Amino acid sequence: GAGVSQSPSNKVTEKGKDVELRCDPISGHTALYWYRQSLGQGLEFLIYFQGNSAPDKSGLPSDRFSAERTGGSVSTLTIQRTQQEDSAVYLCASSPTGGAEAFFGQGTRLTVV
Amino acid sequence: GQSLEQPSEVTAVEGAIVQINCTYQTSGFYGLSWYQQHDGGAPTFLSYNALDGLEETGRFSSFLSRSDSYGYLLLQELQMKDSASYFCAVSSVGGATNKLIFGTGTLLAVQP
Numbered sequence A: 001g002a003g004v005s006q007s008p009s010n011k012v013t014e015k016g017k018d019v020e021l022r023c024d025p026i027s028g029h030t031a032l033y034w035y036r037q038s039l040g041q042g043l044e045f046l047i048y049f050q051g052n053s054a055p056d057k058s059g060l061p062s063d064r065f066s067a068e069r070t071g072g073s074v075s076t077l078t079i080q081r082t083q084q085e086d087s088a089v090y091l092c093a094s095s096p097t098g099g100a101e102a103f104f105g106q107g108t109r110l111t112v113v
Numbered sequence B: 001g002q003s004l005e006q007p008s009e010v011t012a013v014e015g016a017i018v019q020i021n022c023t024y025q026t027s028g029f030y031g032l033s034w035y036q037q038h039d040g041g042a043p044t045f046l047s048y049n050a051l052d053g054l055e056e057t058g059r060f061s062s063f064l065s066r067s068d069s070y071g072y073l074l075l076q077e078l079q080m081k082d083s084a085s086y087f088c089a090v091s092s093v094g095g096a097t098n099k100l101i102f103g104t105g106t107l108l109a110v111q112p
Helices: none
Strands: A005-007 A009-015 A019-024 A031-037 A044-050 A064-071 A076-078 A087-093 A108-112 B003-005 B009-013 B018-025 B029-037 B044-049 B054-055 B060-065 B070-075 B085-094 B097-101 B106-111
Touching: A005 A087, A009 A019, A019 A087, A019 A108, A031 A076, A031 B018, A044 A064, A044 A076, A044 B097, A076 A087, B003 B054, B003 B085, B009 B018, B018 B029, B018 B085, B018 B106, B029 B097, B044 B054, B044 B060, B044 B070, B070 B085
Parallel strands: A009 A108, B009 B106
Antiparallel strands: A005 A019, A019 A076, A031 A044, A031 A087, A064 A076, A087 A108, B003 B018, B018 B070, B029 B044, B029 B085, B054 B060, B060 B070, B085 B097, B085 B106
């Protein structure tokens, strides 16, 4: 596809369950970002991948959150033992080299009940 | 760490000009970007400044002063479709990372 693809678009899960969110970046983009956006709020940085470098995990809110990027392409954000405060839209973005211009997916709306 | 400040809300009328300011604090500053996000949509890139001065792209212009750690987005000839949230974002370089950190956003309401 031409843009960043995220799946699922919506996810409802029970408190305590694990969830996996997927991001397919634009082909050839070396940088990939994950952000979290609560209703009416800004974009909270979670994690950043750049090429083969070690990811910048400085934004992950707790050890329940983890992410990986396989083969420099697809990325998966995993949230273990979900809590109600994890409910938010999770946005993925990719960039040709990192920095200025990032292209966002439509996000995954996660609801923890 | 990084921090950015922008007004939470701005209201303007169709056809007018509006300026959205952004002040930032960061180490390893590389550049300032602006993004637009309509309600329920994904953020989309508007502009980027790495050097001091004004960048113009159609009705939108963006300004940066590195010495003042300040920038703004200028929207001219406002249209109803410009009603959206606008985010400034800093690119900062530290070690091997060049991450993009966003401000809290400014909700622009354009009135007839």
